[in-house]
Amino acid sequence: MYDFTLNTPSALITWVGGTSTWNVQGNLRVGSSTLNLGDAPALVTVAGDVNVLETGALRCLNEDGSLEVKGDIQFDNPASFDTKAAVRLAGNEDQTISGGL
Numbered sequence: 001m002y003d004f005t006l007n008t009p010s011a012l013i014t015w016v017g018g019t020s021t022w023n024v025q026g027n028l029r030v031g032s033s034t035l036n037l038g039d040a041p042a043l044v045t046v047a048g049d050v051n052v053l054e055t056g057a058l059r060c061l062n063e064d065g066s067l068e069v070k071g072d073i074q075f076d077n078p079a080s081f082d083t084k085a086a087v088r089l090a091g092n093e094d095q096t097i098s099g100g101l
Contacts, residue, residue, distance in 0.1 A: 007031030030056035
């Protein structure tokens with residue numbers, strides 16, 4: 001898929017991907033919803049930016065999982081980006097991780 005945007009108020013989507021890689025060829029954006037990458041140890045790759053907006057949440061809770069991002073990671077609320085998985089910044093240029101307080 002190219003861009004992935006989740007913006008349905010109060011929605012919860014849990015990805016049950018086993019060990020298959022989930023590739024987002026553009027940006028991953030979570031608005032007023034929760035995207036739970038579940039317990040899968042699979043690699044999630046994002047070729048663009050990861051944006052978690054004020055009322056959204058992104059969870060990567062499997063310590064054996066991995067989130068690879070080639071763009072920037074931006075979140076409005078630090079509690080909205082919840083990860084135990086490894087996060088790898090894999091872009092060819094400078095990257096930033098930023099978030100509100």
